[in-house]
Structures are given as C-alpha cells and as structure tokens.
Amino acid sequence: MKVVYSDTSKAVPSLPGHQKTSSTWESGGSRPIVPLPPPERSRMTATIDTSYQPLQPYGVEHVDGDEETPQDVMIHVVPESGRARWNHIEDLDSFFVRTYHYHQKHGFVCMMVQECLELLQFVSVVVFSTFLFHCIDYQILFGDKVINGTSKITFNDAVLSSQECVASFGAITWIGILVAVIFWFLRAVKVVYHLFQFWDIKIFFNTALKINDSDLDNLTWHEVQRRVRDVQREQQMCIHKRDLTELDIYHRILRFKNYMIAMVNKSLLPVKLNIPLLGEVVFLTRGLKYNLEMLLFWGPWAPFENNWHLREDFKKVSRRQDLSQQLSKHIMWVGIANFLLCPLILLWQILYSFFNYAEVIKREPGSLGSRRWSIYGRLYLRHFNELDHELHARLNRAYRPASHYMNIFTSPVMAVFAKFIGFIAGALFAVLVVLTLWDDDLLKIEGMVTTITILGAVAAGARIFIPDENLVWCPEKLMTAVLAHVHYLPDSWRGQAHTHRVRNEFSQVFQYKAAYLVEELLSPIITPFILCFRVRYRALDIVDFYRNFTVEVVGVGDVCSFAQMDVRRHGNPLWQTKSVLESLDHTEDHKPVEHTPAEDGKTELSLFHFTHTNPEWNPPEESQQNFVTSVRNHARRDADDLTQVLEPVNNALFSSLQSVSSLGEEQRQDTVNNSLGASVFGRGANVQNPNPIDLTAADMSLSTLYLHELHQRHVSQLDSQDISLGRSLWQQFPHTLRGQGDQLQDASRQAAERTPLLTSTTKSPRKS
Numbered sequence: 146m147k148v149v150y151s152d153t154s155k156a157v158p159s160l161p162g163h164q165k166t167s168s169t170w171e172s173g174g175s176r177p178i179v180p181l182p183p184p185e186r187s188r189m190t191a192t193i194d195t196s197y198q199p200l201q202p203y204g205v206e207h208v209d210g211d212e213e214t215p216q217d218v219m220i221h222v223v224p225e226s227g228r229a230r231w232n233h234i235e236d237l238d239s240f241f242v243r244t245y246h247y248h249q250k251h252g253f254v255c256m257m258v259q260e261c262l263e264l265l266q267f268v269s270v271v272v273f274s275t276f277l278f279h280c281i282d283y284q285i286l287f288g289d290k291v292i293n294g295t296s297k298i299t300f301n302d303a304v305l306s307s308q309e310c311v312a313s314f315g316a317i318t319w320i321g322i323l324v325a326v327i328f329w330f331l332r333a334v335k336v337v338y339h340l341f342q343f344w345d346i347k348i349f350f351n352t353a354l355k356i357n358d359s360d361l362d363n364l365t366w367h368e369v370q371r372r373v374r375d376v377q378r379e380q381q382m383c384i385h386k387r388d389l390t391e392l393d394i395y396h397r398i399l400r401f402k403n404y405m406i407a408m409v410n411k412s413l414l415p416v417k418l419n420i421p422l423l424g425e426v427v428f429l430t431r432g433l434k435y436n437l438e439m440l441l442f443w444g445p446w447a448p449f450e451n452n453w454h455l456r457e458d459f460k461k462v463s464r465r466q467d468l469s470q471q472l473s474k475h476i477m478w479v480g481i482a483n484f485l486l487c488p489l490i491l492l493w494q495i496l497y498s499f500f501n502y503a504e505v506i507k508r509e510p511g512s513l514g515s516r517r518w519s520i521y522g523r524l525y526l527r528h529f530n531e532l533d534h535e536l537h538a539r540l541n542r543a544y545r546p547a548s549h550y551m552n553i554f555t556s557p558v559m560a561v562f563a564k565f566i567g568f569i570a571g572a573l574f575a576v577l578v579v580l581t582l583w584d585d586d587l588l589k590i591e592g593m594v595t596t597i598t599i600l601g602a603v604a605a606g607a608r609i610f611i612p613d614e615n616l617v618w619c620p621e622k623l624m625t626a627v628l629a630h631v632h633y634l635p636d637s638w639r640g641q642a643h644t645h646r647v648r649n650e651f652s653q654v655f656q657y658k659a660a661y662l663v664e665e666l667l668s669p670i671i672t673p674f675i676l677c678f679r680v681r682y683r684a685l686d687i688v689d690f691y692r693n694f695t696v697e698v699v700g701v702g703d704v705c706s707f708a709q710m711d712v713r714r715h716g717n718p719l720w721q722t723k724s725v726l727e728s729l730d731h732t733e734d735h736k737p738v739e740h741t742p743a744e745d746g747k748t749e750l751s752l753f754h755f756t757h758t759n760p761e762w763n764p765p766e767e768s769q770q771n772f773v774t775s776v777r778n779h780a781r782r783d784a785d786d787l788t789q790v791l792e793p794v795n796n797a798l799f800s801s802l803q804s805v806s807s808l809g810e811e812q813r814q815d816t817v818n819n820s821l822g823a824s825v826f827g828r829g830a831n832v833q834n835p836n837p838i839d840l841t842a843a844d845m846s847l848s849t850l851y852l853h854e855l856h857q858r859h860v861s862q863l864d865s866q867d868i869s870l871g872r873s874l875w876q877q878f879p880h881t882l883r884g885q886g887d888q889l890q891d892a893s894r895q896a897a898e899r900t901p902l903l904t905s906t907t908k909s910p911r912k913s
Contacts, residue, residue, distance in 0.1 A: 231349065237382060241398050249533070251358075251362060279310050280305050283303070370391065383700050385699055399530055407705050410744050427653040429521040432490070432665075434520060436676060440476060446471075476676055513657065514609035519653065547631075549623050551651070555612040710752040712748055752769055752772065
C-alpha cells in the first residue's frame with residue numbers, strides 16, 4: 146500500500162514510490178489500515194476522535210467529478226516537528242510500559258547499572274557455588290588432615306589448584322554450568338536489547354517530553370503522563386485517536402495485569418489448595434505466576450496474537466472446544482518442562498536464598514518473623530487500572546495497622562514456652578560471652594563459636610512469640626484501619642475480626658516472610674503439579690473468560706471488560722445507591738443488559754480510585770458519571786443531615802467518620818480536613834495547599850469506608866428475604882434478583898458457554 150505523507154506547514158506532492166515501512170496493523174486496534182476514498186478522508190477526524198467504540202469498516206461512496214484519485218494511496222498527515230521520530234508508534238503498549246519503568250526506575254543510567262550488576266550477581270552466585278562445592282578441601286579446612294607437619298593452617302592450604310578443581314567436576318556440574326552459561330548469554334542479549342530500547346526512551350524524555358534525567362525524581366508520574374498526552378496531540382503517536390485519555394494509557398500499561406486481576410477476582414485461577422491438617426491454603430509463587438503469565442499472555446502459545454490483539458479464534462464460540470484442548474495440551478507441556486528443570490531451578494532457589502538471606506538472618510534473627518503482602522494478596526487487593534507505585538504506596542500505608550492486627554493474636558501457652566526457652570538460651574549466651582571476654586582462649590574449644598551463635602539466635606527468635614506488654618486488644622478498629630487503605634475485605638469478616646478464622650484468612654494475604662521463603666523454595670516442586678493437575682482442567686473456563694470478557698476499544702485494542710469499570714455491566718447493585726440502580730436498569734435503547742458483577746465491589750471501588758488518582762479524567766460512560774455523582778450527592782445529603790440531627794443513627798457518613806477514628810491522629814486530621822473539603826463536598830476553605838498525594842490517600846480512605854457502609858446497609862435491608870438464594874443468583878446474573886426467578890438461574894449457568902465476545906462497552910453480547 147502506498148502512502149502519501151503530508152506536512153502540516155506546506156503542500157507536498159504525492160510520492161508514488163514511497164512505501165510505508167511499519168506494519169499496516171495499528172497497535173491500538175485489530176483492523177488493518179484500509180485505503181480511503183476522498184469523501185472518507187474528510188470524515189477521518191470525526192472517526193478517530195470517538196472513544197470506546199469499535200472500529201467500523203468504512204463504506205464506499207461514489208466520487209463526483211473528473212478528478213481521479215488512486216485508490217491504493219492512504220493520506221497520512223504528519224506533524225512538522227519530529228515527524229519521523231514519534232509519529233505512529235507501532236507497539237504503543239511496549240512503548241508506554243518502557244516510559245513508565247523509565248520514570249519509576251530513575252532514568253537510563255540507574256536502569257542499565259542495575260541490569261549489568263544483576264548479570265554480575267548471577268555470575269558470582271554460579272562461580273562461588275562451584276568454588277564451594279569443588280575447589281575446597283574441607284578435611285584440611287576443618288583440621289581433620291594435617292599437612293606440612295604443623296597444625297597451623299591457612300586458607301590457601303585448603304584451596305585446590307585450578308586443575309584439581311576442574312578435574313573434580315562431574316556430569317551434573319557440567320550440565321549445570323552449561324545451563325547457567327546459556328541463561329546468562331540470553332540475559333546478556335536482553336540487556337543489550339534494553340540498552341537500545343531505553344536509549345530511545347531517554348531521547349523521548351529529553352526531546353519530546355523535555356525532561357532531563359536529573360529532573361525525573363522531581364516529577365510525579367501524572368505530570369509525565371500529562372506531557373505524554375500533549376505529545377500525542379502534537380505528533381499522533383496513535384493515529385486512531387486524536388487524543389489519548391488517562392484510561393487509554395493505563396489500559397496499555399496494565400492490559401495483561403487487568404486480566405490477571407479479573408481472573409483472581411472471579412476465582413478462575415486454581416491457586417487455593419486443600420491440604421490435610423492445614424485446610425485451605427493459597428499457593429501462588431513467583432515461579433507459578435511467571436508460568437501462568439507466559440501461558441496466558443506473552444508466550445508462544447498464548448491467546449494473544451500480539452501485545453494488543455486477542456486471536457480471532459478466541460472470539461468465536463464455535464472454536465471453544467478446540468481451543469480449550471489446545472490450551473490444555475500447552476499447559477501440560479509447560480508443566481512437564483517445569484518438572485524436567487525442577488532440579489536446576491530448586492538448586493538455584495536454595496543457593497540464591499542462602500546468599501540473599503543468610504547475612505540478614507544472622508544480623509536480625511527476627512526478620513523472618515516480620516510480614517509482607519503475599520503475591521496473591523497483591524492481586525486480590527489491587528484495583529483495576531492501578532499502577533505498581535500506586536499499589537505499593539497504598540499497601541505500605543496499610544502495613545502498620547495490619548502488623549498490629551496480626552500481633553494482637555497470641556497463644557498464651559506458646560508465650561509461656563517462649564519466655565522459658567528465651568530465658569535459658571539467653572542465660573547460657575550471656576555466660577559464654579562473659580567467659581569469652583575474660584579469656585579468649587575459650588574460643589579455641591571446638592564448636593564454641595557455633596554454640597554462641599545458635600544460643601543468640603534462639604533467644605532472639607523466642608522473643609517473636611512473646612506479646613508486647615503495651616498492646617491493646619481492639620481488633621475491629623485495627624481491621625477498619627486496614628480496610629481504609631487496602632479497600633477490599635470479604636463481607637464475612639465484618640464484626641468477626643476478633644476470631645481466629647478471620648486472622649488465619651488474613652494471614653494468607655499478609656504472610657510471614659518465613660512462609661514466603663518456604664513457598665518459594667517449594668515452588669519448583671509444586672508448580673509442575675499445579676499446572677498439570679489443576680490449571681489444565683480450567684482450560685475451557687479460561688477460553689470462555691477471554692471470549693466473554695474481552696472488548697475492543699478504539700486506539701487501545703482488546704482489553705478486559707472489567708477494566709472498563711462499567712458499573713452497568715460489571716457493577717453490583719448492593720454497592721450502588723437507589724438512583725444509580727434506576728438509571729442502570731436499561732441502556733439508552735431501553736433494552737436490558739446482561740452483566741456479570743465483579744466480586745467484593747471491585748468495579749465500584751476501582752472506579753472511585755481511578756477518579757481520585759486522575760481527577761481530570763472524564764468517564765466516557767454515562768453510567769460511570771451517574772455512579773460517581775450519585776454517591777457524592779448522597780454524601781452531601783448525609784452531611785446536611787449531620788447539621789440538623791443531634792443523634793444521626795442511620796447516617797452512613799456519620800458511621801464512616803466514626804470509623805476514621807481508628808486511623809490514628811495524623812491520618813484522621815488529613816481525612817477530615819482534606820477529604821471532606823475535596824472530593825465529597827468540593828475543596829473547602831480550611832484546606833491550605835494540601836499535599837496532592839496525602840489528599841488523594843485521605844480522600845480514598847473516607848470514600849472506601851463510606852462505600853462499605855452503604856454496602857452493609859443495603860445488605861442489612863435484605864434480611865427479610867432469602868439472602869443465601871439471592872447471593873447465589875447474583876453470582877451468576879445479578880438481574881435475576883429483580884424478579885426473573887429460577888428460569889434465569891438455569892439460563893445463567895449456560896451463558897458462559899454460549900455468550901461470544903463482548904464487542905463494545907455499549908452493546909449487549911451477540912448471540913450465536
């Protein structure tokens with residue numbers, strides 16, 4: 146196809162021999178760029194400026210007059226400045242991901258130094274491990290063998306020569322070294338590839354965005370994103386849309402992550418295992434997550450044709466059985482590959498963990514008793530369209546109340562034993578240390594240093610099980626403080642925070658570092674079995690999920706429909722006000738819309754979170770605007786009632802403000818002063834130059850508590866009905882709660898099998 150490039154400053158004659166070098170497929174859509182007749186060119190501006198509508202094929206119109214225009218020529222208008230550099234970027238997903246990482250990782254030099262040092266770290270682990278296993282004579286090192294007729298031994302005496310060291314290599318060692326060399330070479334090639342990629346991003350930052358690397362730490366991501374949108378208007382990085390919204394950029398950066406969040410939210414991924422004596426355990430490690438992402442998103446057998454387009458076969462209901470069989474076979478082969486590589490991966494996990502944690506454990510034996518957010522917890526608690534730095538900041542704010550909540554649960558019997566063991570170990574440790582200070586010849590006794598080290602570690606480890614004398618038993622307040630930041634907790638936990646059941650379930654989200662380390666060490670063994678005997682049998686559900694919950698967005702491509710945050714399709718009436726429910730009963734053409742709600746109010750909370758973090762974003766759907774507006778209007782009415790009623794018992798805002806008292810004095814003041822004056826009622830006069838980050842966090846904390854309070858009030862109103870039946874129906878199709886009865890319940894069971902791709906956010910699923 147021939148392309149005529151037109152400058153915006155002057156007319157340029159047609160270049161018949163000029164061929165377009167990039168692909169004829171635009172990264173934001175799944176349709177090829179087609180030649181346009183003259184009347185269609187005049188409509189191009191109106192077409193590319195629409196939002197969240199599928200691309201429609203251009204019609205063919207007759208051209209009047211004698212002017213003859215070649216039909217195999219596409220007019221491509223290029224801005225004058227930098228037109229050969231940033232215009233029509235083929236893979237905008239990768240480009241925006243690299244742009245985001247470039248900002249978050251502090252620029253080109255820092256990123257390249259880190260990747261080069263990671264290569265050096267890998268070499269050091271392999272070389273040092275080989276040296277320890279084959280190049281040291283431990284009989285000489287430990288004094289079991291006497292050389293040169295003297296008992297004094299130096300380290301050089303225990304080190305073998307290079308010839309002896311290489312001669313001791315066995316077949317397993319040579320295979321391990323060969324695999325390590327291949328892996329290091331591939332990583333080195335990847336580093337070189339990243340070198341050129343991020344050099345291009347550096348030029349983009351310096352020239353197009355006009356941001357130097359020294360200024361990166363002084364700019365937030367939203368300021369960088371605003372400049373990226375300005376460059377889009379000037380140079381048309383994406384030619385399908387004149388302007389990219391904040392949501393468009395988030396979709397491209399988080400396309401696959403949103404799919405993973407939705408799969409976890411709908412319990413599609415079998416990461417929960419029932420283990421005897423332990424009950425239900427969540428097992429999701431870095432290795433298992435890597436294999437799942439490779440199978441589902443970017444691997445050679447993945448359903449995605451490229452970064453932005455789902456394969457057409459996955460959009461056809463007639464192909465679901467064949468595709469599920471193919472996916473099941475691919476999962477089996479990946480599981481077998483993991484099983485064959487299990488010894489090498491397990492050895493690497495052990496060595497890396499030993500070198501990484503040994504010094505930390507020696508210095509701080511209690512570090513393994515601290516906690517971290519699990520990999521499953523980060524997916525469960527993550528909003529749709531939430532970037533990494535936003536998630537990390539939110540979970541970091543929740544870390545302290547979460548730790549306090551877990552620490553108030555202690556075992557009296559364990560505390561008694563811990564005090565006894567700590568006393569005995571501490572006493573022996575103190576005596577040996579004093580004797581060593583009196584006469585250092587004591588250290589010459591065999592095993593004395595080891596004994597002192599073990600006693601110190603036992604005494605320090607025993608302190609983990611001894612409760613703090615200053616702890617106050619207030620589990621409900623602490624759980625409310627956690628909820629204000631993490632935003633998601635099951636309804637069954639409300640009022641049950643004092644029970645060990647809730648504590649054990651929360652520990653799957655907020656786990657010990659020691660438990661995380663054990664899971665990672667066991668991952669090479671367990672991952673093949675999960676892939677072959679658990680994930681493989683969900684292949685048909687995964688195929689149906691892609692078909693039913695994939696939408697095509699102009700300028701973005703295929704995205705997860707849950708990531709659209711459309712409360713009309715994926716909202717839950719129990720999380721919405723009555724005015725919103727009335728406006729969502731029918732679409733614009735008054736036809737009922739079948740929809741599947743996200744669990745735990747994720748659609749509503751994600752929409753509120755995105756509007757808080759991107760205040761300039763205008764929701765494209767009327768239902769989204771109605772939801773946000775109705776909640777804020779409801780909050781204003783509750784605020785007016787606070788000034789008129791002395792004892793507002795049934796006021797949701799009053800209950801939310803009471804819950805704010807559990808956030809601590811500093812957070813409480815920020816929430817009351819900033820949040821009430823900002824998002825709910827408009828910024829008040831008492832707020833003077835608030836920190837935008839603190840304002841957003843406080844704003845979202847109060848909004849979360851308020852939405853949860855409204856949700857609980859809606860649930861309590863269903864006490865007179867059969868709640869258990871209502872919940873089971875709602876998990877299938879929420880509109881069955883509105884009088885459809887048992888007939889729609891049976892139909893909902895078959896919907897996942899016969900419902901094809903959702904083609905847009907404004908149309909119902911097509912029936913085939």
